[in-house]
Amino acid sequence: MxxxxxxxxxxxxxxxxxxxxxxxxxxxxxxxxxxxxxxxxxxxxxxxxxxxxxxxxxxxxxxxxxxxxxxxxxxxVPAFNKNIFLRIRQYQAYGDADFRLKFARELVRSKLTNARRLLQRLSYSRDIEIEHALSEISRYAELATHADALDSLRGYEGKGTAAYFQGFGMLVQEFTFSGRNRRPPRDPVNSLLSFGYTLLSGEVFAAVSAHGLDPYLGFFHEIHYGRASLCFDLCEEFRHLVVDGFVLDLINHRRIQTGDFEEDKESGGLLLLAEPRKKFLAAFNQKMSGFRKKGGDEEISYRLSIHHQVDTLRQALEGKGEYQGYQYT
Known part of the structure; x- marks a missing residue:
């Protein structure tokens, strides 16, 4: 489906x-x-x-x-999942500082480790100096596993992500990318990344709701009125793997070009035109639904992988084991 x-x-x-x-x-x-x-x-x-x-x-x-x-x-959305006992456990876990820190450490470790592996794959056989970025990502992933507070963990995640985008920028061809910017995105690459992350968050929101969890109560991202913090949490493991790789493919193979954007008069940001947007959506859906090797002979799509991670969190909340981050292979 x-x-x-x-x-x-x-x-x-x-x-x-x-x-x-x-x-x-x-x-x-x-x-x-x-x-x-x-x-x-x-x-x-x-x-x-x-x-x-x-x-x-x-x-x-x-x-x-x-x-x-x-x-x-x-x-x-359909009527809310009837498993109120699971949501009670989720609310109780939010007040458990030890659970939140363990979950967040594994989340950040998984995100940065996967980001490093992605950069390695994308830079294979390319004549670019990416070793410093890879080293920095590894350093902050290791620091994340030993963080003793959420604030310091968020700092390691931010610095590791900044190192990742330095490496990512070296892989961009045809377009100019000097770093991440948003709200609004001011260049084509950031416009594509922001659009892709919006689509990804919708996928995660649907999965979280389907499994009976409250999408607005996360453990790593701070909660704010109207902010789907748990979706932002679970997006972290997938945003680079799902969105960044296929954005790079679209622009480096000239399937999306510099003339495919227009300026939003209200925000001043750059947005995709209608026809290129259809091309982008088709590529995103293909990325989400396409099957890839998980290990051995098993194949699984990113869409199913997101559901698997939500279920892994559910089991952790029910005391059936600790949360295990998504592993990119």
Whole structure:
């Protein structure tokens, strides 16, 4: 199953007996067997019938509503998971300083270790001096495993991530990338990264909700009103692996080019134009749903891996073992 992205403005989503149908101006754009869809993401002015809406809710399928440029408006989600006892354990764990620190240390160790492995793979056979970045990432990953407080751990995570992006910048071709910037993203590479991270957070939000956890109560990121902190926590292990690699592929193979962006008049940031956005969404969905080796002969997609990590956290909350971070192979 996969995500249905609707980007054609003034399109209309309806349901027949066993299919979801997208129409515009009396023409059918696509028909998809309903069982193949596990999430719907709507960009801008797209209509949806009440029959389709009821079907999505009854089958536990989340619908996310975004602006045409990818900023989240809100989500239509099925009734909350009934496992209140799991959420009670989650709330109790938030007050357990030892649990929070152990979880966060493993999260940061996993993120930085995976980021280093990704850089090694992407830089293989490339004539670039990336050893310093790799060394710095390793250093901060090691420091993270021994951090005695969340504040110091966040410092190690930030410095390790900065070292990672120094190495990442060396791999960028055709475009200019001098470091991470956001809110708004001021160059094409950061625009693509921010858009990809938004899509990834939606995937994580859906997985966290499906497993019965509260997406707004995290253990590493501080909680704020309206901030899905647990989603931000679990995104950390996947953001570089899922988003950065395929963004690099898109720009270095010129599938996305410098002329594919426009300036947002309100924020001053750069945003993808409509047609390149469709290309980006297709690449993201392929990245999420494509199967890759996990170990031995086993294959698993990143989408399923995210669900696996959420379930690993659930087991840790229920006292069935400690949280084990995602391992990139």
């Amino acid at each position: 996969g995500t249905l992205y609707l980007t054609d403005q003034n399109a209309y989503l309806r349901k027949t007996s066993k299919r979801l149908v997208v129409e515009k101006d009396g023409e059918t754009l696509c028909e998809i067997p309903a069982f193949k869809v596990d999430r719907v993401v709507i960009f801008g002015h797209v209509q949806i019938s009440t029959q389709a809406m009821n079907f999505l809710l009854q089958n536990g399928i989340e619908t996310a509503f975004l602006t045409t440029h990818g900023q989240i408006h809100g989500r239509l």
